[in-house]
Amino acid sequence: MSMHVARHWRETPERYRMEAAKCKKCGGIHFPSRLICPDCGTREFETIRLAGKGELVTYTIIRVAPTGFKDLTPYAVGIVKLDEGIQVMGQVVDCNPEQLKVGDRLVTQFRRINEEGKTGMILYGYKFVPDVGL
Amino acid sequence: MKEVAIIGIGMTDWGELWLKSLRDIAVEAALNCLDDAGVAKVDAITIGCMSGGLFNAQEHLGSLVADYLGQRFVPATRVESACASGGLAVKTAYMEVASGLAEYALAIGVEKMTDVDGNEATFALATAADQDYEAFHGITFPGLYAMMAHAHMKKYGTTLEQLSQVTVKNHDNGSMNPHAQFPCKFTLEQVMNSTMVADPMRLLHCSPITDGGAAVLLTTVEVAKKLNKPYAVITGIGHATDTIALAQRKDLVKLEVVEQAAQRALKMAGKTIKDVNFAEVHDCFTIAEIMVMEAIGLVKPGQAGPAVMDGLTALTGKFPINPSGGLKSKGHPVGATGVAQVVEAVAQLRGEAGKRQVKNARIAMTQNMGGSGGSSIIHILEARS
Numbered sequence: 001m002s003m004h005v006a007r008h009w010r011e012t013p014e015r016y017r018m019e020a021a022k023c024k025k026c027g028g029i030h031f032p033s034r035l036i037c038p039d040c041g042t043r044e045f046e047t048i049r050l051a052g053k054g055e056l057v058t059y060t061i062i063r064v065a066p067t068g069f070k071d072l073t074p075y076a077v078g079i080v081k082l083d084e085g086i087q088v089m090g091q092v093v094d095c096n097p098e099q100l101k102v103g104d105r106l107v108t109q110f111r112r113i114n115e116e117g118k119t120g121m122i123l124y125g126y127k128f129v130p131d132v133g134l
Numbered sequence: 135m136k137e138v139a140i141i142g143i144g145m146t147d148w149g150e151l152w153l154k155s156l157r158d159i160a161v162e163a164a165l166n167c168l169d170d171a172g173v174a175k176v177d178a179i180t181i182g183c184m185s186g187g188l189f190n191a192q193e194h195l196g197s198l199v200a201d202y203l204g205q206r207f208v209p210a211t212r213v214e215s216a217c218a219s220g221g222l223a224v225k226t227a228y229m230e231v232a233s234g235l236a237e238y239a240l241a242i243g244v245e246k247m248t249d250v251d252g253n254e255a256t257f258a259l260a261t262a263a264d265q266d267y268e269a270f271h272g273i274t275f276p277g278l279y280a281m282m283a284h285a286h287m288k289k290y291g292t293t294l295e296q297l298s299q300v301t302v303k304n305h306d307n308g309s310m311n312p313h314a315q316f317p318c319k320f321t322l323e324q325v326m327n328s329t330m331v332a333d334p335m336r337l338l339h340c341s342p343i344t345d346g347g348a349a350v351l352l353t354t355v356e357v358a359k360k361l362n363k364p365y366a367v368i369t370g371i372g373h374a375t376d377t378i379a380l381a382q383r384k385d386l387v388k389l390e391v392v393e394q395a396a397q398r399a400l401k402m403a404g405k406t407i408k409d410v411n412f413a414e415v416h417d418c419f420t421i422a423e424i425m426v427m428e429a430i431g432l433v434k435p436g437q438a439g440p441a442v443m444d445g446l447t448a449l450t451g452k453f454p455i456n457p458s459g460g461l462k463s464k465g466h467p468v469g470a471t472g473v474a475q476v477v478e479a480v481a482q483l484r485g486e487a488g489k490r491q492v493k494n495a496r497i498a499m500t501q502n503m504g505g506s507g508g509s510s511i512i513h514i515l516e517a518r519s
Contacts, residue, residue, distance in 0.1 A: 011266055032267060058288070058386055060280035061333040062272060066260060067253045069272035077273045079281060079381045087381040090271050102288055113270065125270065 002120045015125035018052050018108060020086070021045035029086050052108030053131060054082035061097045068114045080106055080128055094129040107131040135232040139358035139518070140366045142171025142351035143477040148465035149315040151345040156183075156190045156246040160199045163347030163470075164242050171351045172361075177236035179203070179210035182223030182243040183469035186212075188258035190249050199242060216262035217418060219243065220348070220472025221502030221511030225371055227352045237353055243473030244347040255343050259468070262505040264379040276340050276419060278380050278506040280332040283421035285386040287334065289436070292424065294334060296439030298325035300420035301338050301462055303442065307449055308459020310490040315344050315465030339420045344465030348474035358518070364484040366498075370403030370514030372396055378508040389422075392429035392501060395512040403514040405497065407431045410514070412453060412482065412492045414475035416503035417460040423447075426501055427455070430512075449490060457482060457490045472502035476513060483517035 013019040014032045021033035025042040031050065036043050059078030062069070069075070076097035081087050090108070092100060108126040115122045144166025146159050154162070160181065168174065179200055186192040196210030215222045220243030227241035247255050260269045263278060286292045302322055308314040320338060328338040358365045372395035377383055383390070400406060407430055415430075417423035427438035432453060433446070441447065447455035458464050458478035461471055479498035481487045487495075498515045 014267075058281045058285040060277045060284060060335075061330075062274060062277050063329075063333075064274065064276070064331050065272060066256050066269070066274055072272065075272065077271060077277055077281075079386065089268055089273065089379070089381040102284075114272070123270070127271075 002116045005121060008121055008123055016110065018050040018126060019047050020050050022048045029084050031086055031088060050082055050084055052082070052126065054080045054106060056092065056100065056102055056104040056106055057081050057087060058102060059092060059100055076100055078128065091127045092129070093127050105131040136234060137355035138228050138231045138352055138368045139355045140350050140368065140476065140480050140515070141353055141358050141361060142167045142173065143480045144168070144170055144349045145313050145474060145477055146347045147313050148344050148346035148467060150248050152248070154345065156186060156192055156244060157198055157202045159246055159345060159347040160242050160244040161202050163244065163349040164199070164203050164240060167240065167349035167351050173238055173351060176205060176208060176238040176240045176351070178227065178230040178239040179205060179208055180223040180226040180230070180239065180241045181210060181212045182219035182221070182241070182472060183212060184214060184216055184219045184245060185258045185261065188250070188261065189245065189247050189255065215509045215511070216504035217416070217468045218472055218502040218504035218509050218511050219469040220474065221500070221513070222472065224350060224473060224476050224513060225373055225511055228368055228371060231352045231354060237357065239352045240349060241352065241473055242347065242349045243470035245467035245469040246345050247343045247467060248345050252343070262508070267379055274332060275506070276335045277332040279419035279421050280335040281380065282386055282425065282506070283334055283419070286421060286425065289387050290439070292436070292439040294326055295322065296442055297334070297339055297420045297424065298322050299442050300417060300423045301325045303448055304417060304456050304460040304462040307457050307490055308463025310488065311459045311464055314459045314463050315342060316463050317459070335419055335421070341418045341461035341466035344467040346465055346467035346470045346474070348470045348477050350473060350476050350480065364517065364519040366480045366483045366515045367518050368513055369516050370399035370401070370405070372399030372402070372512040373510070374398065375509045376507055378505060380506045383507070387425070388435065389425045389429040389507045389510070391507045391510045392426050392503065392512070395510040396430040396501070399499070399512040399514050405514060410497050410499045411495050412457060413455050413499040413501060414458060414478050415455055415460070415501040416471070417456060417462050418466060418503065420462070422503065423455065423460070430499065430501065449492065454492045457487065457492050472500070472511060475500035475502060476515065479515050483515060
């Protein structure tokens with residue numbers, strides 16, 4: 001479904017820069033950012049940037065893809081526990097998905113995610129790749 | 135609060151209903167229900183439908199359904215909680231009766247999913263996930279449950295065979311359900327070798343796309359007693375929510391939302407899981423049934439897979455699960471599922487389930503789930519005559 005550009009534009013801090021909200025009271029980190037801390041109820045946060053590095057917690061290999069992702073199949077999507085302690089979902093690329101293992105070290109890279117049809121927006125964000133220490 | 139009884143149940147056949155529209159399906163299920171109860175006019179209608187907008191380009195279902203059901207001017211409320219919309223419709227109807235606002239409240243669940251092609255249907259279903267941080271990355275619903283399955287297998291050693299036995303069992307049951315979309319049986323080998331959809335979830339671990347409707351009529355126990363026929367009483371309701379995004383759950387191998395809802399429902403009914411005789415649960419993917427068994431406290435964490443292999447949840451087992459065939463065999467018209475679970479539970483409690491009748495069915499649990507476990511609604515129902 002094609003949306004107004006603002007629908008995606010407003011997610012730029014999270015998708016392009018991996019900005020998260022750190023609770024000023026309990027220190028909990030939230031990604032994407034929130035207006036109220038679900039743990040302590042505080043409404044004051046500072047913006048931090050996640051390093052995008054972490055460990056694969058679980059994953060799947062998508063064989064039947066939604067519209068816009070069909071040319072990528074088979075592709076892996078995983079949940080990664082970042083070193084900051086929070087979990088984030090994303091595609092895992094630049095690897096053989098059959099050889100992925102829980103516990104693999106991964107790092108985010110800025111990639112093209114999808115496009116909203118031939119005349120819609122081209123959407124960018126993060127994907128995970130193997131962390132080879134570059 | 136008044137005590138609430140279910141005095142009527144009705145369904146349509148489930149499947150690809152090319153000649154029937156959204157309104158036809160809702161009305162047919164409702165009329166079957168009203169005929170079963172012998173009631174012509176109701177005081178309130180609740181409608182569970184996940185996405186008339188995306189599946190049929192039709193919203194404002196309260197007006198549409200009340201009108202075509204011949205109940206103009208009756209207050210009708212459409213409720214939504216993704217795939218748990220049906221369970222929510224039953225809960226909302228309960229609130230209408232328990233509060234005294236309505237004497238007869240009709241809960242209808244409906245979804246007409248084949249008016250759009252498979253891609254559009256997949257898109258509509260994916261709106262139950264976090265659009266900006268899950269669907270955005272190309273994840274699908276089979277994929278979300280596959281990630282839970284993978285984690286469950288890793289932590290507890292749950293096997294492909296155990297996940298597949300859930301399918302075999304539910305199709306065995308569904309083969310005896312005249313309303314089921316796929317009343318066919320499968321062998322363990324057929325399930326384990328079916329096409330991979332999202333590793334480790336294969337095609338025969340996934341519920342289908344279905345058109346269908348279901349309805350139940352609620353009134354006070356006081357009124358039900360005067361009807362001189364068997365009825366069921368809703369003695370417990372548990373409704374809970376959790377994070378919409380799977381990644382934000384603290385424990386990926388536990389459906390905490392189901393645990394919370396089950397504890398609330400059982401507490402309200404004054405029962406423990408040991409008092410319950412059977413359950414209809416939300417097996418949208420077979421891993422869901424496994425994880426629900428653990429979350430409702432039927433077995434310890436990690437023990438559901440072996441319990442399924444031992445026959446605990448078979449129709450002749452100690453705690454039959456999904457005697458109807460479940461979402462897997464009966465079908466999964468998302469908004470209708472939660473109501474149909476209650477329809478099956480009441481049919482069983484009335485002793486009218488035919489070949490798939492559970493023996494000594496006196497207390498039932500129905501568990502309906504939204505998204506990847508972002509919401510769940512559980513009902514405890516008890517037989518009365």
